[in-house]
Amino acid sequence: MSSSSSLPAKPPPPPRPKTRGSYNCGRCGQPKKGHVCNLPSPAAADGGAAPPSPSPSSSGGDTRLRRALSFDEPSSPEKKPRPDHDGRTMELGGRAVPVDLVVEVLRRLGPRGVLDAAAVSRAWRDCADRVWRVAEELRLRPAAAGLLGALLPRCAALSRLVLHMESAVDATMLSCLAFSCSSLETLEITMADKAINNMTGEELSRLVSEKHSLSILKIGGCSNLGFLNLSSSSLNVLWLSDLCSLSESVISCPNMSELSLCFTQQSSECTDLVSLMDGLGRSCPNLRNLHISSIQLSNEAVSALEAANLRGLCMLSLILGSKMTDAAVASIVRSCASLELLDLSGSSISDSGVGMICKAFPHTLSRLLLALCPNITTCGIQAATAQLPLLQLMDCGMSLRSNLQNEKQGAYFGEINGRIRLCPKLPTLKKQPMRQKLIIKHDNLKKLSLWGCSAIDALYVKCPELIDLNLNTCTNLHPERLLLQCPNLKNVHAFGCQDMLIGAIKNQVLLC
Numbered sequence: 001m002s003s004s005s006s007l008p009a010k011p012p013p014p015p016r017p018k019t020r021g022s023y024n025c026g027r028c029g030q031p032k033k034g035h036v037c038n039l040p041s042p043a044a045a046d047g048g049a050a051p052p053s054p055s056p057s058s059s060g061g062d063t064r065l066r067r068a069l070s071f072d073e074p075s076s077p078e079k080k081p082r083p084d085h086d087g088r089t090m091e092l093g094g095r096a097v098p099v100d101l102v103v104e105v106l107r108r109l110g111p112r113g114v115l116d117a118a119a120v121s122r123a124w125r126d127c128a129d130r131v132w133r134v135a136e137e138l139r140l141r142p143a144a145a146g147l148l149g150a151l152l153p154r155c156a157a158l159s160r161l162v163l164h165m166e167s168a169v170d171a172t173m174l175s176c177l178a179f180s181c182s183s184l185e186t187l188e189i190t191m192a193d194k195a196i197n198n199m200t201g202e203e204l205s206r207l208v209s210e211k212h213s214l215s216i217l218k219i220g221g222c223s224n225l226g227f228l229n230l231s232s233s234s235l236n237v238l239w240l241s242d243l244c245s246l247s248e249s250v251i252s253c254p255n256m257s258e259l260s261l262c263f264t265q266q267s268s269e270c271t272d273l274v275s276l277m278d279g280l281g282r283s284c285p286n287l288r289n290l291h292i293s294s295i296q297l298s299n300e301a302v303s304a305l306e307a308a309n310l311r312g313l314c315m316l317s318l319i320l321g322s323k324m325t326d327a328a329v330a331s332i333v334r335s336c337a338s339l340e341l342l343d344l345s346g347s348s349i350s351d352s353g354v355g356m357i358c359k360a361f362p363h364t365l366s367r368l369l370l371a372l373c374p375n376i377t378t379c380g381i382q383a384a385t386a387q388l389p390l391l392q393l394m395d396c397g398m399s400l401r402s403n404l405q406n407e408k409q410g411a412y413f414g415e416i417n418g419r420i421r422l423c424p425k426l427p428t429l430k431k432q433p434m435r436q437k438l439i440i441k442h443d444n445l446k447k448l449s450l451w452g453c454s455a456i457d458a459l460y461v462k463c464p465e466l467i468d469l470n471l472n473t474c475t476n477l478h479p480e481r482l483l484l485q486c487p488n489l490k491n492v493h494a495f496g497c498q499d500m501l502i503g504a505i506k507n508q509v510l511l512c
Helices: 099-106 111-118 122-134 145-154 171-178 201-210 273-283 299-308 326-335 351-360 378-387 499-511
Strands: 089-092 095-098 137-140 160-165 186-191 216-219 228-231 237-243 249-252 258-263 289-293 315-319 341-343 367-369 393-395 411-416 419-424 436-441 447-449 456-462 468-470 482-485 491-493
Touching (some): 111 122, 122 145, 273 299, 326 351, 378 393
Parallel strands (some): 228 249, 289 315, 341 367, 393 447, 468 491
Antiparallel strands (some): 089 095
């Protein structure tokens, strides 16, 4: 008999007291509901190897930042900080799960999912609070101001807030913004179709003055402002749309580099743009990008912009001003030294104005948008492509049109700074001569828009770098008079064109 058989048998462990099964913690015996167990696992208590608790140093010293919250965009390579690791666990389905893992899962949910998780128990609420505390970006579609009042105080690190409002913007919502998110840098508010923005000029002024870190502000539906009186040393970008009949327009932001003001096209719109333009030079001397959309734009308003002496402008967009003529172009040429983008869509400039543009900016201008300009002919367009060697985008949509009395009021698509914009047709367009021939040769042009140019019946395009060509509703363009020599052409838009023309386009693109 071996020596081991002579030793007394080890008594079996005493039986554990009967519990309620899976309703109690397997480590300490306490009820699981709302319980976070801090005891080590049985394997670790017996000397076995317990799984290492996650820590910031367990990734090999990688200290790159990780993205916090971005619910509507795909994940970005930019890294944002994760919630702090603490090694705690919580019971899920009878198993101990690291709290850090639960928080990481919650970070991938939308705001509503995180709120629902917080209502399960105290442990889940603690995990949700950790998600909100480190959130740097938040995108919401709030149906009421109560959601913002519940969320924003928890987001101490929030720097970017994007709201698509399905309810009214009122004083309650603005007070939530004012008393929360002290480090907010970007605020964007867009309105759903039936939502109303009741924000007044006084409320907007107070919001801007109280948010000392705010640098980007974009608000839609600003028809009830009444006046503008903004003063901020931190504001860098300001976009306001749907403005109407401002009695006062004062924007004192010395560090602002981009300003976009879009006014309604109602006949009652009567904002004094001359005073607005005149004050920009004194209050916003560092402007580089300026976009104004208004039917009140005129030669006098552009002349006031010349007096503002904004020599640093790189992008200038003045659209829907049918009262602007070549005199406005002369003011722009005298006041701007190195424009890279110029958009005068909807104006009444002629080929002479295009010639002034070509002589003033041959070494800088890369995007020229002259849609809805009825006084421009094929000669002006060809001159622009011949004299602007850096041109990459040219938009002449609906400038070369015929039979206007038979066409309905509609909209056109153009592009500015990588974004699609919609502008209505103006009733001031005049009839162009039929059977116009357009020849465009350019080494750097990448996008060409001739949307709605129904007066063109012959087109020759030789642009080796051209990628996008818009020929929508070029109804009089003959297939046999079309020649495309564009080896890199990828996108051709031919909605509303003849079937034979579409076939000719396909054949020529395949041959290229």
